[in-house]
Every structure is written in C-alpha cells, then in structure tokens.
Amino acid sequence: MINWPDAASRSRALYDRGLKVLPGGITRTLPWQEPFPVYAARGEGAYVIDVDGTRRLDLLNNFASLIHGHAHPAVVEAVRRQVGNGSAFTLPTEQEVALAETICGRAESFEQVRFCNSGSEAVMSAIKAARAITGRPKIVKAEGVYHGAYDYAEVSLDSSPANWGNDPNSIGYSKGVPKGVTDDVIVIPFNDVEASERVIRANAGDIAAVLLDAAPSYLGFVQISKPFIAMIERVTREIGAVLILDEVITFRSHTGGAQTLLGVNPDLTTLAKIIGGGFPVGAVAGRREFMRIYDHREGKPGLPWSGTFTANPVTMTAGKVTLDLLDHAAIDRLNQLGDRLIDGVNAAFAKSSFPGQVTGFGSSFMIFGHTRSVSDYRSGYSTPEETRRVAALQHALTIEGFHIARTGKGFLSTPMTEADIDRFIDAVSRVVDAGLEM
Known part of the structure; x- marks a missing residue:
C-alpha cells in the first residue's frame, strides 16, 4: 500500500491539483503539514481513512466538532x-x-x-x-x-x-x-x-x-x-x-x-x-x-x-x-480517557527523557516540546526548536497511524476505547525512544 508522504500517493496527486485552484493548495491552513497534507476519504467512528486507504485513529475529530466521531x-x-x-x-x-x-x-x-x-x-x-x-x-x-x-x-x-x-x-x-x-x-x-x-x-x-x-x-x-x-x-x-x-x-x-x-x-x-x-x-x-x-x-x-x-x-x-x-456518563468516560492519555504520554516522555509534556482539560489535550510549567501564554510559549520538536512527533505519529494536529492538539471522541488510547501511548513511546528527525 502506498502511504503518506510517498510522492506516488493519491494525497500528493490531490495536493498538486489543489495548487492550481487553491492558494497554497488548500482551503484550511490548520490541517497543513509538510510536505503535503493527508487527504481524507471517509470516517468510521474513531477512525479516519485517507484516500490511499490508510486507517488512522482520529485524535482531532475535525478540531473538536465530532464528539461522537465519524458517521455516528x-x-x-x-x-x-x-x-x-x-x-x-x-x-x-x-x-x-x-x-x-x-x-x-x-x-x-x-x-x-x-x-x-x-x-x-x-x-x-x-x-x-x-x-x-x-x-x-x-x-x-x-x-x-x-x-x-x-x-x-x-x-x-x-x-x-x-x-x-x-x-x-x-x-x-x-x-x-x-x-x-x-x-x-x-x-x-x-x-x-x-x-x-x-x-x-x-x-x-x-x-x-x-x-x-x-x-x-x-x-x-x-x-x-x-x-x-x-x-x-x-x-x-x-x-x-x-x-x-x-x-x-x-x-x-x-x-x-x-x-x-x-x-x-x-x-x-x-x-x-x-x-x-x-x-x-x-x-x-x-x-x-x-x-x-x-x-x-x-x-x-x-x-x-x-x-x-x-x-x-x-x-x-x-x-x-x-x-x-452526550449525557453525564458519556462525558465522564471521555474525560477519564483524556486523563489516561495525558498520564500515559507524560510517563512515556519521562521514560525516554523526551523534553516534552502533555497538558489538557477534560477530553482535550496538547503536547508541548518543553517541560516548563504552563499557567499563561508566556510560560507556555515555545521556541522554534520546541515547536519543531512537536511537529516532528506529529509527523512520525501520522506515519504510525494516528492523527493529531501539528501544534500537538487533540480531542477525543466517544467511540474511542481504552485500547485505542493505549495504542496511541505505545506509539508515542516507540517514536520518542527511536529519536525524532527534526
């Protein structure tokens, strides 16, 4: 199977077409990533399938709008x-x-x-x-x-x-x-x-x-x-x-x-x-x-x-x-999954000595490329190197089969399971243990 970011992928072909009719090739800038974006074909519950047939756990859910995932x-x-x-x-x-x-x-x-x-x-x-x-x-x-x-x-x-x-x-x-x-x-x-x-x-x-x-x-x-x-x-x-x-x-x-x-x-x-x-x-x-x-x-x-x-x-x-x-029980379960993800990824970072952290609220989270305590904009402000660190992690996770924002943000959905979250934590651990190309 041809996968992103292979130059022979359908995502690359669609991006090349888009460059002719859309400024920069896309309409929304947030999903952009180097060297070209992944193009979606369909969604199924907690997963999004791209135009090349690759199935990824969708931890973005159209930037928080799909709390029940795709096609409920x-x-x-x-x-x-x-x-x-x-x-x-x-x-x-x-x-x-x-x-x-x-x-x-x-x-x-x-x-x-x-x-x-x-x-x-x-x-x-x-x-x-x-x-x-x-x-x-x-x-x-x-x-x-x-x-x-x-x-x-x-x-x-x-x-x-x-x-x-x-x-x-x-x-x-x-x-x-x-x-x-x-x-x-x-x-x-x-x-x-x-x-x-x-x-x-x-x-x-x-x-x-x-x-x-x-x-x-x-x-x-x-x-x-x-x-x-x-x-x-x-x-x-x-x-x-x-x-x-x-x-x-x-x-x-x-x-x-x-x-x-x-x-x-x-x-x-x-x-x-x-x-x-x-x-x-x-x-x-x-x-x-x-x-x-x-x-x-x-x-x-x-x-x-x-x-x-x-x-x-x-x-x-x-x-x-x-x-x-979206009743109390659904939100409580989703927030518990959020806590599981944050605790697990922070533990993976600590184990590998990766200089980063995850913060969050409820079922929303963000990965930082530094370990400073965050209380406002200035304490959370990332240097160019710290920003590149998160983007490199996001790039690697895309290849591993997980979809988060290049800024490190993610939003969970109710179809997700503990097994989904654990697979994400394991993937993060593998990626940071192997080292990131920045």
Whole structure:
C-alpha cells in the first residue's frame, strides 16, 4: 500500500491539483503539514481513512466538532430523514426550537439562544451585542488566546518576546489590521489577577466586554484560576461591562460546559463545534436581559443578526441528536480517557527523557516540546526548536497511524476505547525512544 508522504500517493496527486485552484493548495491552513497534507476519504467512528486507504485513529475529530466521531449511526439516520424533507428553508422550523430548548436546559446562564454558522461568527456576534448593550467600543481579551477568525478576537494571538511588551501590547494578527482595531482591544495576561485588574480599571469607561476562555486551547487548556475569574466577574459588574465566555471547545467538558464545572457566571456564552453534530454551527447563549438585544419585535433590534443558513434544520437535527447522546456518563468516560492519555504520554516522555509534556482539560489535550510549567501564554510559549520538536512527533505519529494536529492538539471522541488510547501511548513511546528527525 502506498502511504503518506510517498510522492506516488493519491494525497500528493490531490495536493498538486489543489495548487492550481487553491492558494497554497488548500482551503484550511490548520490541517497543513509538510510536505503535503493527508487527504481524507471517509470516517468510521474513531477512525479516519485517507484516500490511499490508510486507517488512522482520529485524535482531532475535525478540531473538536465530532464528539461522537465519524458517521455516528443515530446522527446519520436523523440527518438522512431531514435532508429528504429539505435542507434549508426561509421559514423557521421546529428543529431550531428543539435544539435551543436542549441547549437552554444545560446551563443556568442559558436562558435564550441565537444561532449562527461558526464559532468565529458567534464571537463576532457576542462582541457586537456587548457594544450595542453598553454603547462602548473596547473589548478585553487574554494574551495568546484564540477566539476565531475575526480581527478583534485575533489581537495578540501570536505575539512574541520581540513585541509583547511588559503589560501585553495589542498586536494585530494578520497583515493590514487597522490601528483602530488594536486601539479597541485591551490585552491582559491570563490568570494574572493583579495586572489584569489594573489594566481593566485603567480603561473602565470604554470597555464593552471581557472575552475569556476557561481553558484556552492555545495555552494547552490550562484552566482559569478561581481568583482570576472571581476578579473578572466582580470587576465587569462594577464597571458595567459584559462578561463573554467562549465555550466553543470547552462546552464538551461537562453537560453544562466549563462554566458549570468551574463555577463561572457569564452574561453571554459563545458556542459551536459539538452543538452542530458535525455540521456548521455557532450560537450565542445568555441571560434574557442580555439576549433581548437581538429581539426584533419592537422594530429594528439593537443587533440585527441573521444568515442564509443560520439554524438550518440539518444542523439543528444533528446537534439535537448529538447533545441527547452526550449525557453525564458519556462525558465522564471521555474525560477519564483524556486523563489516561495525558498520564500515559507524560510517563512515556519521562521514560525516554523526551523534553516534552502533555497538558489538557477534560477530553482535550496538547503536547508541548518543553517541560516548563504552563499557567499563561508566556510560560507556555515555545521556541522554534520546541515547536519543531512537536511537529516532528506529529509527523512520525501520522506515519504510525494516528492523527493529531501539528501544534500537538487533540480531542477525543466517544467511540474511542481504552485500547485505542493505549495504542496511541505505545506509539508515542516507540517514536520518542527511536529519536525524532527534526
């Protein structure tokens, strides 16, 4: 069998075709890896099969959106029935009401929901809502934390020692970001109570919202500390700002999300990923007093928000089935598998003297190419050599039959077994014992 990265593979042929019609040959940059990406043909439960027939344990699951893995029979059957009745309508449907009811039943702060089509859109909408509610322009976000592809949300996503400053500077992520964007984003150090409160209070009169993730993926899923979130909740109330919690990924950690598990009390929450059951989705959920900004019944609302495929019945159907299957027992089992993976891989690293570690939260994990304690962006920041170390490990694991991100991230799915996790741990051990070519 021809396997990646053989130059005669079908993945290579598809990449060469893609180069002619797509910038860089691909549409999504995150799945990229040298010398060309693996192309998927189909998925079966916990596994993805590429176009050359190689079967790999999928530890990425479309970057956390497939919590029940690929082609779950209940989801497939429900979607098949819905597509037969229509895939999208101008009219509202019962399916959007049903999914909204399910979501609102999961967390105390979820009194109403507004759907959209991605996590990036959800964050964009929540920021716009906060500005409409408060009449203020600025948002606060933590350094190095990802909140989707939106100029404001991307500020200081990849700042470096060369530009990050003492108190975090506001650094545009992509070329061409207007100065007005960086002027309206205040960046704070994650989990630093004293410094963050000082920075927020210095800008109190201009702040519309504080946007936070309770366990940011780019920080290795390090949890928000209780003193830090207590300060954020207290200060946002005192200055009249909106607290937005990004649960696009962390909602998988508990039936009521990280906010229920960790005791966070947001005004608005952004959701996506698993609530769509493998289809494009996003949502803003929150308390009624904040969600009324979307209400049209008295004329033009404070925040008009719509979209051609928003709340389409296929996504709503898949999301409802997915959440119904995702009960306490399923999440507890998945989180236990996450603990098993983290403990096992860290033990393999220690045994081989590999200079790395795994951190995680629930069923999400990240491999670092260093052993420094991670509490925020700067403590987790990797040197070029450390980054190459993780990429080399990912490359080797792809050949071994395992699919993780080249950044070291992974997300488990309910079809996975203890045997699957143990096979991954054994593969990591073999690879690091043999040494990595960087």
